[in-house]
Amino acid sequence: MTDLHSHILPGIDDGAKDQNVSASLLQAQLSSGVTQVACTPHFYFERQTIEEFCQKRDAAKQVLFHYCAAELENITVQVGAEVLFSPGLLELDLKPLCMENTSLMLVELPTSYYPLWTCDVLYRLGGLGVVPLIAHVERYPYVMENPNLLLDWISAGAYTQVNATSLVQHKKRKERILKMIRHRLIHVIATDTHSLVKRPPLMGQAITLIEKNCGTQIAQEMCTCADALFAGEAPEQPEATAMKQLFGHVF
Numbered sequence: 001m002t003d004l005h006s007h008i009l010p011g012i013d014d015g016a017k018d019q020n021v022s023a024s025l026l027q028a029q030l031s032s033g034v035t036q037v038a039c040t041p042h043f044y045f046e047r048q049t050i051e052e053f054c055q056k057r058d059a060a061k062q063v064l065f066h067y068c069a070a071e072l073e074n075i076t077v078q079v080g081a082e083v084l085f086s087p088g089l090l091e092l093d094l095k096p097l098c099m100e101n102t103s104l105m106l107v108e109l110p111t112s113y114y115p116l117w118t119c120d121v122l123y124r125l126g127g128l129g130v131v132p133l134i135a136h137v138e139r140y141p142y143v144m145e146n147p148n149l150l151l152d153w154i155s156a157g158a159y160t161q162v163n164a165t166s167l168v169q170h171k172k173r174k175e176r177i178l179k180m181i182r183h184r185l186i187h188v189i190a191t192d193t194h195s196l197v198k199r200p201p202l203m204g205q206a207i208t209l210i211e212k213n214c215g216t217q218i219a220q221e222m223c224t225c226a227d228a229l230f231a232g233e234a235p236e237q238p239e240a241t242a243m244k245q246l247f248g249h250v251f
Ligand SMILES: [Fe+2]
Pocket: 005, 006, 007, 082, 135, 192
């Protein structure tokens, strides 16, 4: 399996604090059935330049490859970034923020408000040759209230991601997410792991849960989609359907 969202690189953000945590996370990923991992440290447009970010990321990658050589014999790692959404991104050369060897860029939206220009920026990113993958859509209150927003983002060329722990550990979110998966509004599951405590890597459990509740075919298609994105391909998206809406509520 492929994990497209993780904070495993040591000492660069609020994820793995050192190489020992990185090693334990890689071991947990392997136990869970994951053999390909995108390391996606946070990038904040207003706080640092892309050059500064890339220097830090490359240094952290070297530490990872030096200290976790044993784990990395069985796991392929590619670095990318989790980029906080901003229209200002359109002014930048975004290639260094895309996952290695791909045009895929993990994009994080604000949780406190819905940027009304989201769709427009997603379309424009596509025009710049960037394929957006929207991180943990279940964490945005406006998406959970109206999951049909995702239809517009998908039409704009984006792929969508949900965190494994939101399915496995959050009973309140689970049923809503499973319904979104059945409507094909979610393309991939990823861990967004920060440590063995904060969002532990539970990919295997999440995929098993999807198999049981949404069927083997959907679970397999989601895994295949993540594999293809990791390989730099642009997999065809399944036809997404709108969830029912009545008196302003989406069911
Ligand atoms: Fe993240």
